[in-house]
Amino acid sequence: MSSSEPASWRTGALDLLLYTVAVAIGAVGWAAFRIARIAGATGPRVSVPATDIVSFGGEDATASGFVDVTVLAPATDALGRTWLILATLLVAVAIVVAMRSLMLIALAVRRGEVFSRRTTRALTTIGAALTATAFGWPVLDGLGRERALDSLGVPFEPLHVMDLIPLAPVFVAALAAAVLATAFAHGERLRRDTEGLV
Template sequence: MATTLNAPAVSRGDAVALWLFMVAGIGIAVWAAWSAVARIIEVLPNRDVPVLAEFAGTTAEAPIGVDGAPIPVELDRAFITAPSLPVASLWALVLQQLVVVVAVVGVVVCLVWLARNVSRSIVFSRTNTVLVTTAGLTGLVGYFAVPFLGNMAANGAFAVLSERTFDNVILSVEPFPLILAAFVAALLGTVFAVGERLQRDAEGLV
């Protein structure tokens, strides 16, 4: 008859570190939710809406010369303020904040649950594999969706300010961090899946 292999107990120091990690994760989730609510409250009146915009090949003048003389600089990103936004752009901005909350809270919940299991000496299990995979996928979706929605809002602000004469349609997602994050998420999911299978096989041999 097969018996269950008990994982080595987590040391007190490791347990404390895991619990501190969980507390920090909860703090991050609360901060993300509070920031998103504050941003939504700021933009919903749809008056003088500040929007983060990205630029490409756009020059401006900054007072960084001698005695504050203006010097031409190339804009990378800046906040622009539109008197109001088109409805679609406004709701893109609101949806962006909701996606931030869902992504951050989703990842935090998965990782806190995972840390809780590990603190109880449950490392490789089907639940932990699902948690790691879900956290990775949620983070990747958020990494892509947040700048996409922000770009929609910025395009609406440009359209209002320039009366549709300034074309600055840019979707900026850094490919290397995205690929690296996808690789790490896939690697962790694979490691936990393999660990779960090896543990299950080992339990069947005892």
């Protein structure tokens, strides 16, 4: 290993540290804005299937080129808003937890402790947070949207497996974190064995 590699690793770790802080702050800001909108007088925004003719302000308009439209649901009851707020909090908390774990990894790299129990635990935490979000968010959001659509008199269609496709990157990231956690655990054991031989 060349002498320049540790320095580049530490520089990259510092960049990752700053990035994670920015993302965590952004997630908290996004959650606060979304929760304020859900709890506000205008209610949550929900997507409804578009028909060939839609009505805006009492006037009909052709909408044959649209698959769905986003509308406000001010009559959504407290339970529906609660489900949507919980879905938002789940995503925000998962992002903050994942970013905190990445910060711990970055700090460990800056100390030169790449293969350590702390980094293995951090990767495991990232995988768990992403998995919980991928499975929990569609359920909580679906329960909230069902109540919102019911307040609009629009029938709710249960989640289809195709609706989970946008979450594929989250599942892939969770799997990658789990694989990396396993690899880092092996690396940690090898490091301890090597140190025991010295």
